[in-house]
Amino acid sequence: MQPQPDTPLLQVQDLTKIFSIRQGFSSKQFHAVDQASLVLETKTPEIFTIAGESGSGKTTLARMILGMDDPSRGTLRYKGRDVAALTRKEKRSWFLKQVQPVFQDPFATFSPLKRIDHYLYETVYNYQMASRANADAYINDVLTSVGLTLHEVKGRFPNELSGGQAQRVSIARALITQPSLIVADEPVSMLDASLRMSIVNMFRKLKEDQKVNILYITHDLATAFxxxxxxxxxxxxxxxxxxxxxxxLGEPLHPYTKNLKNSVPEADPDKVWTEKINLADMETVEYTRSGCKFAGRCPAVMDICRKKVPPNIDHEGRMVKCFLYGDEAPTPAT
Ligand SMILES: Nc1ncnc2c1ncn2[C@@H]1O[C@H](COP(=O)(O)OP(=O)(O)O)[C@@H](O)[C@H]1O
Ligand SMILES: [Mg+2]
Structure with a gap:
């Protein structure tokens, strides 16, 4: 069955993942991802960023979209097909070929004991992308699209490559199956700042040249912007x-987006350390809070925010989940 041309590439609808946290001798459930919905269209390839501070559910959402974890609730459709209803064979030979991951740490993705080109040949053969006779040429073409050559990579162990080179190889590995979507979870956060833009530039080029969609997950708003x-x-x-x-990012509406945009990296390492501890505490409190999760930190908090979950509101060409923008926005508490 061929999908209609206007069937979205990816439809994430109300995707939810429930985990338990231990509290003393008991445990409490929380929604690590709570009714997340987003759509990528087929017609124009996109770089779609998911941004937020650490502990906001980005990786959990990415793992569900990659088919690595099953959602607790909600649906994931790829080219119109419900991913949960695919047979194992369809999932492997079709879905996992179309949707490819890139992870944060290329040195954790590749075994230090295996030559890095092994992963490229293995993917070519597993998915029958080229014959043995043509594999070198095929791999070299893919490596060229990420700014490398087979000559530079062949026979090398991961530790013989720089972080930037290793991440390029992991992107090349993702491209081998000619996917329509790459889900890249913090792909540049372990790289030097000077290298980040070059990888992000490469994503833009891959989108233009190869029409591949990229779900780019990051806590770094500069590369996102x-x-x-x-x-x-x-x-x-x-x-x-x-x-x-x-x-x-240009004119944020949600108080949290504004806060994220204005937060500057902390220079004092001692302060970062204490703030990290506070952040972990805050994470549990906010995840299990009723009403708006941001109510405890929001400069524009109103009474209703502590009582009710804000609705998703269409406002000025975007969705914003905040009581400030509803038709019947209550007047701020004084
Ligand atoms: N397998 C798991 N079991 C229980 N809690 C988890 C699990 N994976 C993630 N979490 C929790 O879910 C929340 C979201 O985590 P994560 O998706 O990794 O966020 P992010 O990628 O934005 O940093 C965190 O509070 C994290 O501790
Ligand atoms: Mg993460």
């Missing part, structure tokens, strides 16, 4: 604002 077409901002499992990147 530079590369993304659209962005979703995540906060404790919720998508709180979503739309064109120049709108969402």
């Amino acid at each position: 530079y590369s993304a077409d659209r962005i979703a901002i995540m906060l404790r499992g919720w998508i709180v604002e979503m739309g064109p990147v120049e709108k969402v």
